[in-house]
Amino acid sequence: MTEPRAHLTLAEVEAIAREAHRSQTDKAGRPYSEHLHAVAEGVRIRGGSDEQIAAAWLHDAVEDDALSAQWLADAALPQQVKDMVLAVTKRDGEDLRSYTRRILDTPGALLIKESDLAHNADPARLAVLEPATRTRLTEKYAQVRGLLGLTPGESPTEQSVQANTAKD
Secondary structure: OOOOOOOOOHHHHHHHHHHHOOOOEOOOOOEHHHHHHHHHHHHHHOOOOHHHHHHHHHOOOOOOOOOOHHHHHHOOOOHHHHHHHHHOOOOOOOOHHHHHHHHHHOOOHHHHHHHHHHHHOOHHHHHOOOHHHHHHHHHHHHHHHHHOOOOOOOOHHHHHHHHHHHHO
16 A cells, blocks of 8 residues: 655645746746746735645646646645646636636635636736737626626625735
């Protein structure tokens, strides 16, 4: 009988994600690792668990073919991390309602997608894009937020972050 492997640390997950996306850039030509860092940090400041932070680092890995679904299945990660990564991974031909329903049905995944959307919709990031792309993405992100119940000012984690900031 083999002993169970220890789970990867957050530092190891970060290093794997950074390496997997090493040659990738975002729509503005910036290193993709900046987006991964922003999403992971967004999860952290919203009170996310270590498992959610790990999933945030890996949130686009399978979707972008940076890491395979088989790699994720075999990785020394808690099942919850794997479930969250797969929940936020868009599937070919999948409609938006099915995608958002899966996120809502997977414990912990909503916080990752909320942080992802917050960074994707950051006006400073959108400002460098062509106007047509900026408009298309702004509408897309708003639609996804709506389907997830993440309307501005109503998101439970946004309210929590605002309340904690007000206390400081």
